[in-house]
Amino acid sequence: MRPVGSKYLLEEPLGRGATGTVWRARQRETAGAEAAVAGHPGETVAIKVLKEELANDPDVVMRFLRERSxxxxxxxxxxxxxxxxxxxGDLLALVMDLIDGPDLHRHLRQNGPFSPVGAALLTAQIADALAASHADGVVHRDLKPANVLLAGSDDDPAGLRPMLTDFGIARLADSPGLTRTHEFVGTPAYVAPESAEGRPQTSAVDVYGAGILLYELVTGHPPFGGGTALEILQRHLNEEPRRPGSVPVPLWTVIERCLRKNPDERPGAEDLARALRTVAAGIRATATPAQAEAAMGVAALLGPDLSPTPVPGAADPTQVLPTSGRGGDGVPVHDPSAATSFLPHTGGPGQAGQGGSGADATQVMPPMPAGPPGGQGNQPPRPDEPHPWQTQMRAARDRNEQTQIQPLDPELDPLRRRPQRRAAPQPPQPPQQPQPSRQPHPPRQPASRRRQQQQAPQQPYAPAPSRRPEPQPRRYEPPRPAAPEPAARQPRQRGANRMRVPGLGCLKGCLFMVLILVAVCVLVWNFTPLPEWWDQGRELWNDTKNTVGDAWNWLEELVGAGEQAANQVEDVQNDIQDVRDSVPEAPEVPADNG
Known part of the structure; x- marks a missing residue:
């Protein structure tokens, strides 16, 4: 548990957001008159602790205190x-009532979208809350389902009561120290076009957010979503929403009016609540013809808001005192053209005779620290110099920043820079007069010479005709050790300088690569189906070899059979020839001439 102030004690975190963490807390003692609700010891509350970057910004702290009431x-x-x-100290926290129900975003993800009637009635209550805050001059600027808590039971959707939270958080976050890195304050899927463009904002941004929330309650998703934040903003600026088939025409008329790109064409929160209740009464199953006709004519209730609530800027404008003059009857009259009134300056002790009261002037910042003896003392800072209070704040922030590691050029690091092996050629220098300081021990002179110098008259000191130029600062170079004599060279240790064998590095590299290949082959053989593929390939090779062998044997047998048949035919021919040769030839019968 962590104490917050003297009256509250944090117990456990309930959720984290873009601006802080919400804790379940318990009140230890009754709050004083500065709190809106005194409470009693032991009561459970919710405390939102703002992020440290907000608590460390002086502008946020000043807004926090100024908007307290x-x-x-x-x-x-x-x-x-x-x-x-x-x-x-560095902690800013808002103590709020604890709502045990979930937020609207979680309810949508768990139970799905609402019916058109339920969505209209729920958004009407949110519009009532916006109308009340706009009447007090407060614009929410970050309306989304995650900032709407549901009080009641999830088993009875009709009994859910929306509770709008995080009022004033967007205003606190919109400070000069934080908005340098943010283009707008809010969530991209629910931001209004004028907020995305950086234009002046009014209560119309809340009406735009209510229209997106109503669209999401009916369909389950916002009209402009997906992609990066920049793409979503471009869709808000250039794309018109499309009506889903599940949204009735009267309810779409309300959504379309709330999502107008021009903020001057959007209705006020009070008119929006009245129109939503009219639509809910006209689209339900038990609606009368008069209620249905009033729902179809809901556009007449959604006129533009003629007096929207402006969003205050980073600094409040200078206000002219209302009593700038008096009329004939003595009643104060406000003159807008009159000069701005200001209070007379309170003089110091030296100005008491000039109409001042003699008291010191009111100072916003602490006085200047006293200067050294003989200095100027408490002098006001110059316009172009920061105030010491600002300097102290900046120094404190610098101490809290993390040390940044940046690469350093080795040439600039005296611990890493190697000494130069060759001395750079130095330009010739003119002959210089010897100085006594460079000869701490002058050579000893004879006694007769010293007596002559003592007896000689003292000559006045004559300055040198020209002053010797100042030596230019040179970069630090580490001293180079003198080369030892060859005879005094010490034998080197074996471990300091290993013997280098030519080709040994290549051999070690080859052996290392062979070892890596062997290890890879072992891993591939053991952890891959390569052995099975090897067996299958070997069987396929044997089958192929057997088939080719059988075919070759068959061809050999066929060739052999052909040769055998040819031999038999040749034998038969030879037998026939032998038979012919064995038969004697018949004698020729002379022809009968008669």
């Missing part, structure tokens, strides 16, 4: 009440 007096049945504000 605005946040504490903001009460409505559909707004989570702010009970107290705690400022303790």
């Amino acid at each position: 605005v946040l504490l007096r903001l009460t409505h049945p559909n707004i989570v009440r702010t009970r107290d504000l705690v400022v303790e």
